[in-house]
Amino acid sequence: MIKVLFVLCLLLSSVTGQSFHFSELRYSDAINHYTQLNGTIDFQKDSLEISYKHPAVDFFYDGEDIVYTKDGKEMPLDATQKAHMMQYFDILKMLHVGDESELKSEFTMSHSHGFTLLKPTGTLRYYIEKIELTKENNLLEYVKLYLKNNDYITINIDNEIH
Amino acid sequence: MKYINIFILSFLLFVGILLKDSIHVSTNLLSLFATKESVTKLDIANNLGYSKEMIIAVKGFDHEAKKRVKKIAEALKKLHGVEQVEFSLVPTPALQEYYKNYYPLLAHFDHKPLTKQEVEKKLQSLYDAQLTNVFYTSINKNDPLGLFVLPQQTGNDVAHRGSMLTLGKYGYLIRVMTTIAPSQMNDARKLYDDVEALLSHYHDVIAFAPFFYTVENSAKIKADVQWIVLLSTVVLLLIYFIFLKNIKLLTQTLIALASSMIFASLICTITMENFNVLSLAFGMSLTAVSIDYLLHYYFHNFYTTSQKIDKNVFYGFLTTIIAFSILSFIPIALIAQISIFAVLSLSFAYGVFTFVFPKLSFPQYEVVEKNELITRKPLPAFSIFIVSLFLLAYSAYNFKLDVNMRHLDYQNKHLRGIEKLIKEQTTLKMSAVIVEAKSEEALISHLKELTCKLPKTFSLASFVLDKKTCQNRLSLLHHYDFKHLNQLVQTQAQAIGFKKGYFQESYMFTQNLPTCKLPNLDIFRAFSLAFFHKNGIYYTMAFVPNVVEAKTFDFVSDIDVKAMFNRSVATMYKNLELFGSFVVLVVLGLLFVSVKTKVLYALNYILFPVSLTMAVLVSMGSVNIMHLFSLIILVAIGIDYGIYMSNSEKPANTMLAIKYSLLSTFAAFGVLIFSTIVALNSIGIVITLGCGAIFILIKVMR
Numbered sequence: 001m002i003k004v005l006f007v008l009c010l011l012l013s014s015v016t017g018q019s020f021h022f023s024e025l026r027y028s029d030a031i032n033h034y035t036q037l038n039g040t041i042d043f044q045k046d047s048l049e050i051s052y053k054h055p056a057v058d059f060f061y062d063g064e065d066i067v068y069t070k071d072g073k074e075m076p077l078d079a080t081q082k083a084h085m086m087q088y089f090d091i092l093k094m095l096h097v098g099d100e101s102e103l104k105s106e107f108t109m110s111h112s113h114g115f116t117l118l119k120p121t122g123t124l125r126y127y128i129e130k131i132e133l134t135k136e137n138n139l140l141e142y143v144k145l146y147l148k149n150n151d152y153i154t155i156n157i158d159n160e161i162h
Numbered sequence: 163m164k165y166i167n168i169f170i171l172s173f174l175l176f177v178g179i180l181l182k183d184s185i186h187v188s189t190n191l192l193s194l195f196a197t198k199e200s201v202t203k204l205d206i207a208n209n210l211g212y213s214k215e216m217i218i219a220v221k222g223f224d225h226e227a228k229k230r231v232k233k234i235a236e237a238l239k240k241l242h243g244v245e246q247v248e249f250s251l252v253p254t255p256a257l258q259e260y261y262k263n264y265y266p267l268l269a270h271f272d273h274k275p276l277t278k279q280e281v282e283k284k285l286q287s288l289y290d291a292q293l294t295n296v297f298y299t300s301i302n303k304n305d306p307l308g309l310f311v312l313p314q315q316t317g318n319d320v321a322h323r324g325s326m327l328t329l330g331k332y333g334y335l336i337r338v339m340t341t342i343a344p345s346q347m348n349d350a351r352k353l354y355d356d357v358e359a360l361l362s363h364y365h366d367v368i369a370f371a372p373f374f375y376t377v378e379n380s381a382k383i384k385a386d387v388q389w390i391v392l393l394s395t396v397v398l399l400l401i402y403f404i405f406l407k408n409i410k411l412l413t414q415t416l417i418a419l420a421s422s423m424i425f426a427s428l429i430c431t432i433t434m435e436n437f438n439v440l441s442l443a444f445g446m447s448l449t450a451v452s453i454d455y456l457l458h459y460y461f462h463n464f465y466t467t468s469q470k471i472d473k474n475v476f477y478g479f480l481t482t483i484i485a486f487s488i489l490s491f492i493p494i495a496l497i498a499q500i501s502i503f504a505v506l507s508l509s510f511a512y513g514v515f516t517f518v519f520p521k522l523s524f525p526q527y528e529v530v531e532k533n534e535l536i537t538r539k540p541l542p543a544f545s546i547f548i549v550s551l552f553l554l555a556y557s558a559y560n561f562k563l564d565v566n567m568r569h570l571d572y573q574n575k576h577l578r579g580i581e582k583l584i585k586e587q588t589t590l591k592m593s594a595v596i597v598e599a600k601s602e603e604a605l606i607s608h609l610k611e612l613t614c615k616l617p618k619t620f621s622l623a624s625f626v627l628d629k630k631t632c633q634n635r636l637s638l639l640h641h642y643d644f645k646h647l648n649q650l651v652q653t654q655a656q657a658i659g660f661k662k663g664y665f666q667e668s669y670m671f672t673q674n675l676p677t678c679k680l681p682n683l684d685i686f687r688a689f690s691l692a693f694f695h696k697n698g699i700y701y702t703m704a705f706v707p708n709v710v711e712a713k714t715f716d717f718v719s720d721i722d723v724k725a726m727f728n729r730s731v732a733t734m735y736k737n738l739e740l741f742g743s744f745v746v747l748v749v750l751g752l753l754f755v756s757v758k759t760k761v762l763y764a765l766n767y768i769l770f771p772v773s774l775t776m777a778v779l780v781s782m783g784s785v786n787i788m789h790l791f792s793l794i795i796l797v798a799i800g801i802d803y804g805i806y807m808s809n810s811e812k813p814a815n816t817m818l819a820i821k822y823s824l825l826s827t828f829a830a831f832g833v834l835i836f837s838t839i840v841a842l843n844s845i846g847i848v849i850t851l852g853c854g855a856i857f858i859l860i861k862v863m864r
Binding site: 081083087149 | 303
């Protein structure tokens, strides 16, 4: 009975969406500097929301637009920034959903040293060198994006928020 | 001699087989209706990919819809006839390469020399952003100061959600460039079937392409024509089997009609370059008018007497042939071709019925003269003439022309619904025009001129610089000291805290600038901006917000198919009016020669059916070109009957011949009234009404 309830809960959470705590580490090659950020990431069926703790900012992406809020106040984003962020959020969503056919339309996939390695084949290859990721129980656990300019972004998804 | 009719048919079939490689039948319906200039223009537009785009829309904006779009797009790319598939704003690799190479020239360059302080300030702000920005900000190593800015493209602000193309509020959009023009029937059907099969696996997906009309409508027309042919055959068999009870006459008539059709078909399709399949079909139907001659001969026992020529049939034949000969000079391809076919097939049929049939030994037709029938008729010819004039006046007063050629086609509600939905959801209202020039350079200059006048214009000029602008920019970049700027950036960046050598390559891309040579323009096909060269003229398409203003340039011409057809139709009606009036005058003259004092009586056989039919047509709505053309057939039939009835020595036999002839005509044309295709239905209505009017005449006019 408990197992059934557990499965039902899992199903329900996949329908209604999933929220996680995460930590993000960014490396900027230009200034040889690491930036550490923490927050929550909320994957919904048709949207994605990332909330950082310090500074208190929030990004809500519904597949069409991004709403950027800082200290509870909506802030403007310029078109180029918006376009880059949308692309980034689309990749995160794609990695979270993990639909193999969708991933294969953008990347070549291979597995090595416990990682899944994705190499972009389409236009993403102009910006992204490769992506490493791991999943635990079919849930995204670790992502590292290697960018063409030698920068990289590492995301560790810690635990699901219930 | 009794097999001579079969021998003629066999001989013609043999000739047909021998010359089969020389037979050319055109299936391009456009050439029948549009002017030569319009056809050439549409041909150029086809080469530029106009009308070859297919739109596929997936309902909704959820993740599932996105996935479906990608799956469908992948599958579409594998189909034969698909050239390019677009569903996102992300440029193609070829276009990215182009931007990479031409970036320094395409971008607006802020050429104001920068001071050390200004460089320092900009770099400091970049440095701070790396430390404080909560969203990831990448640095452009090549242009850290942001001196080069690509201009916003105008005219191509297509609807999108994120990077995905959308069809208004309906859902995601896939734009497919195909190689299929609406006139390529076989390829169109193949791709249509493939797309249908592919989309059958997905729900809430709509697809539309202009060639879908070609496929769906032709299938509908084919089914309709098959049903009409079956109906026509049944009616003809009924006439001969049940009423005439003469199987031999039926067999020989069918052989004679087949020979006449083959004779005319061979001459027309071998000697004329673009003889159209539609003209062939109409011409074949018109051949059935010759049954008049046979029935008149048969009911007047022409085949059992030694008479060489029946004067009435000869006059009827001559008048019809002269009328069609005049119409064969009309500058409307469809009518001219049908008229030539009619002259050939009717002449052949007349020859066979007059000179071959007497040798086939038909039995005498027994008929009792009932001349009292004639004397009992209530209405004199004059009163019918007056009624006809009233009906004509009524028709002229209420006359309304339908110039829209699309109304003649099968009314495909399903496709029209999808087309309407797509039009309503498309927010970008731009019209395509053709731009031409004598060189590629001149073409781009013309496009630039057009963009200056109509800034929202979307064309190759949105991507490619004209030579003058390009050379100015090149000169500006050559005169700017980028080496000094590079040194300044490197020194200041290092002083601020950037990694040593990080900006080593900054602005060095300006040291290897491209030339002002035009790129391969084919890479812009993804935007429906193709480029085409023929007979020393270069063509491309531009999308403009206002065609009328664009057309003020002599290098711009519109490709609005509807407008072209409407212009053609207006010319067609004028020509039809002119030639029609001439035919009427000639027919009147010939009637006067053949019937002398009974000219009013004979004239009523043309005037009354035409005026009654016109009156009914104008009461029902507007009159189209097929109605008018069918009226000409009605005139051709009316001439024969007028002459037969005016000069008849055995009126009861003549009336009987006409009744059967009317039934035959109804079998050939009248059954078209049951067609769902407006063009065919229009012919059916006119012929049925006309036959009815003639039937009334033979019953009431004395």
